[in-house]
Amino acid sequence: MLKVAVAKKLDAFSLDVAFELPAAGMAALFGPSGCGKTTTVNVIAGLVTPDAGLVTLGDTVLVDTRRGIDVAAERRGIGYVFQDARLFPHLSVASNLRFALRRAAGRHYVSLDEAVSLLDLGALMARRVHQLSGGERQRVAMGRALLSQPRLLLLDEPLAALDRERREEVLPYLESLRDRLAIPMVYVSHQFDEVLRLATHIVLMRSGEVVAQGGIGAISLDASLRTLIGPDAVGAVLDGVVIGEENGLTRVRLAAGELKVRPLGVAPGTTLRVQLLARDLIVSTQAPHHLSVRNSLAGVIVAVIDDADSDLVAVDIGGAQVLARVTKAATRELGLAPGLAAWALVKSVSLRGHSFTLPARPRG
């Protein structure tokens, strides 16, 4: 488990954050540009020394300003994938990878061959850094960080410098790192869709402070997230398990109820994360009949939240909440209020799942 509680004053900016991350899986530091995410990971990596505070990883104290402990970055065993890759230009791809491998201390759990096959680096090995595309550079940077056999892997907006197409090309590799390796990872991003696809735990930051933290399901309902991502991106995130394919749709079992989403072609039993965007949801106060919509989740309204020029209706569907955005006129005419029975309706074509392997082998 990673625990961070640090303060750092820079020229015109002060950072004061405290959070804990689970010992496995990918956690996200999410917030707008300039909110202190990079400074925070630099503190974790040891590249920035905090003015005051504590950083511990498992049983190891990395920073404790009161006891005067500040383990040098090179002895922390923390891998770092930088936004700008930072590959060594005087070395080939293979030598960049071996640079990390040669200096790895402790147990080796990722071999060169494994890293190369996991990230498809085989064809790139003999190349020089300037002969790589942006996406390839990031893949090599990930491989290099992995081969240093880190106890924790930090990824600071590794996709930020890439265009949309390249991002889509690299994202699957990040997913496979997350699913195939037992290394805990911290992913920094200001793109919510990346966080949604990759992270299980999320720390929300704004102007140098943590405003919320928790599992992604809970955070997806959090009010402070709404202001960060904008009205169109708001929506509950639910985890489910694939039951199978039916009539060209993938059936997903939720904690309560079932969803049909756009076909994914993944095996039954796969863990799936689905975001139900509030703007895609329809609220009915009667059981729906004769509608083309494929998903109807029965529940009870728990809150009607005033959100700018519309309302967000929170419906408890039994162990989970979903959010629907409705006009104020609809709230009034239907008499939407807490305690009222309601059905949340959403078209299958609006729903896309992201497959996930939930962390099973925790590591200190």
Add this chain to the structure above:
Amino acid sequence: MNPSIWLSAGEREALLLSLSVASRSVAFNLVPAIMAAWVLTRRRFIGRSLLDAAVHLPLVLPPVAVGYVLLLLFGTRGVIGSRLERWFGIELIFTRNGAALAAAVMSFPLMVRTIRISLENIDRRLEEAARTLGAGPIDRFAAVTLPLMLPGILAGAITSFSAALGEFGAVITFVSNIPGETRTLPLALYSALQEPDGEMAAARLAVLSVALGLSGLLISEWFARRVRRMLGR
């Protein structure tokens, strides 16, 4: 007395001697210049501007003054010179090693400057990356900083080699003008001009000096281009 365009035996000797003196001078300077460039670029300490000034001093002093100071320090009765001779049997005065020392001192600032520019252009974030991969300070310097400095070091070596070939004032003051031992190209050129019929010899030596200087600069430029291409800049 030698109307040919070919070099006489004495001139060939001066050429070889110059090359030998300049190589020694570069060898003396290389490590101290890398260290000075690194300290001046990377360290902030009291007396830094003083060190900076000391390094650049030979650029602004009359070379004869530098030669004179060397004579005081490294002469047979000098503070350093007397001990070098007593303890190690090293004689600098009137020797080619002395000539190399004089040329080294004079060309030191050139080498430091060139190396420093290359060091300032190194992206320090690469060293940060090396840290996160487990490389300590010496390892980082040897495996990342030094190889990235290499183009600058080579350019500095070539420039200071060329400058050492042409050093006159400090050499003649410190080690005199002894044929076969300290008479380098510029000294031979000067001596030729002192001869009543030495004009042809002087011309040959001048052409030779230009050719050497020019090839130094061309080699340095060619090399820099090659390295830039390798690093994809």
